[in-house]
Amino acid sequence: MNFSLTEEQKMIQEMCRRFAENEIKPVAARLDETHEHPADLCQKMGELGLMGIAIPEEYGGAGMDYVSYILAVIEISKACASTGVIMSVNNSLYCFPLNTFGTQEQKVKYLSPVASGKAIGCYALTEAGAGSDPASMRTTAVLDGDSWIINGEKKFITSGNVADYCVLAAVTDKEKGYKGISSFVVDLKNTPGFSVGRVEDKMGIKASGTAEMVFKDARIPKENLIGEQGSGLxxxxxxxxxxxxxxxxxxxxxxxxxxxxxxxxxxxxxxxxxxxxxxxxxxxxxxxxxxxxxxxxxxxxxxxxxxxxxxxxxxxxxxxxxxxxxxxxxxxxxxxxxxxxxxxxxxxxxxxxxxxxxxxxxxxxxxxxxxxxxxxxxxx
Known part of the structure; x- marks a missing residue:
């Protein structure tokens, strides 16, 4: 059993430690006080490869492993937990499912800009009545020709107020219960019918936006379904x-x-x-x-x-x-x-x-x- 880190893992740990100490820690208290999204820090983290650590380089990521990812999140969160969770959601909840289940076309179009840090991603799963019980989800996606029409509201979505893209869970077949849930990728900036609702005033992680995401007859392309219909859960x-x-x-x-x-x-x-x-x-x-x-x-x-x-x-x-x-x-x-x-x-x-x-x-x-x-x- 070897507890030693590889040279690459040591390198990313030390890089993140220096970046966090020099760039993040000095502004963490101000970010907490103002509730300001750390856009400049996110851009810098993207340039360092931290917004898509385990994503292949061909899709804008750093091509590293998940041990490196853990080490990086620890160092960033040590300086500012808000910045840490923005980075974590970008990597784990947006980039991971697209890289794992998405098509080649989806990866090129929707994964690359987020993994490279040029855009922000989020994961739209939770609803007011569907937290620990996702089968209670009420957001729907109905196929209409070459489009899916999305209706519903998502709750407590990290980065939902600032994200450019989201991975969205919605019900495509109400009769099948949890087997009727599907996943989609949504270009939030170019989807009429989408709007940001309430942004929560929280106890902590105040520089990380936690928002409602509202979809009213929001139309997305048919090809934005991730994987097979019904495989969302x-x-x-x-x-x-x-x-x-x-x-x-x-x-x-x-x-x-x-x-x-x-x-x-x-x-x-x-x-x-x-x-x-x-x-x-x-x-x-x-x-x-x-x-x-x-x-x-x-x-x-x-x-x-x-x-x-x-x-x-x-x-x-x-x-x-x-x-x-x-x-x-x-x-x-x-x-x-x-x-x-x-x-x-x-x-x-x-x-x-x-x-x-x-x-x-x-x-x-x-x-x-x-x-x-x-x-x-x-x-x-």
Whole structure:
């Protein structure tokens, strides 16, 4: 068993670390305060190959592996969780399904601009009444000659307010239940009938837009169906397996930021005549945080390795996402506790990390659903 990273993996990790430290971290607090989409950072990440890391170069990507992707998301999210999730969705939820299930023509037309970072992609799945239960989906796609007519509203869509393209799930046959769900690729800027609805005012990841996407008799070309009609749920489940690795990596990145800042503070904060890092109570908190984050990262790397080697990784992806997000929430609470009153004030980044951490337990499948996925695999 070899735990060493390849030279290429080390290179992307170090590149992302430098970029995050020099370009992202200095503006993260402002982005959180203004809720501003980091368009310039996304463009720079595209130039670095980070918006389509595991996508072949012929379609605008960097042609790297999923272990590299995990390492990259961790470093970007450590500096800014909002920027990290925009990058993750672009890679995992838009580029992955198109690269995996799309036609050659779809990849050239719709994958290349997003994987290269010239455009932003999103994944339009969730609805107000269909979150953990996608079979309750009400958005429909009806074939009309050479077009599909889309009607419905999507909810809580990351980057939905700024995306140029989306992968959309819709019902094409109401009589078949979940077997009647299909996937489409939509050019949002050139689809009459599409509009952005409410953009949510959230607790955390404030620089990442979370929006309603409204389709009213929106007409898209017949050839924009991804894969076979009725294969949408199968595609969706595979896509979410990949997406959960990105969210797990985002969580570990947040946790790493918390640990780093808690360590720095504990070394300089003095009480009772000595730095608080010399008290066993603080040392135990730091030791637990470091151990749990390492365990979470190893779970992520195992799942990414399985994906790179073409092996099943549904259970391992769910484990990694669940554990990483649960642990990061605990780590964030301890980080605030170590900083005391300062941890509760916006003067320090710690309170932002705590706000950002919570969402990782919710999106890409709640951790309750993750436990069901794990149990289902165990009981096969």
């Amino acid at each position: 199968k595609q969706m489940l595979t896509t979410l397996d990949a997406g959960r690795l990105g969210i797990g990596a985002q969580a570990v990145g947040i946790g790493r930021a918390v640990l780093e800042e808690a360590l720095e503070y504990a070394k300089v904060r003095e009480q009772f005549g000595k730095p608080i890092c010399q008290f066993q109570a603080i040392q135990w908190k730091l030791a637990n945080m470091a151990t749990e984050l390492d365990a979470a990262e190893l779970l992520l790397l195992r799942a990414a390795w399985l994906q790179d080697n073409g092996r099943p990784f549904e259970k391992e992806s769910a484990m990694a996402k669940m554990y990483a997000s649960d642990i990061t929430m605990q780590v964030a609470v301890e980080g605030v506790q170590i900083l005391g009153g300062y941890g509760y004030c916006k003067e320090f980044p710690m309170e932002r990390h705590m706000r950002d951490a919570k969402i990782c337990q919710i999106y890409e499948g709640t951790n309750e659903i993750m436990r069901l996925v794990i149990a289902r695999n165990l009981l096969k």
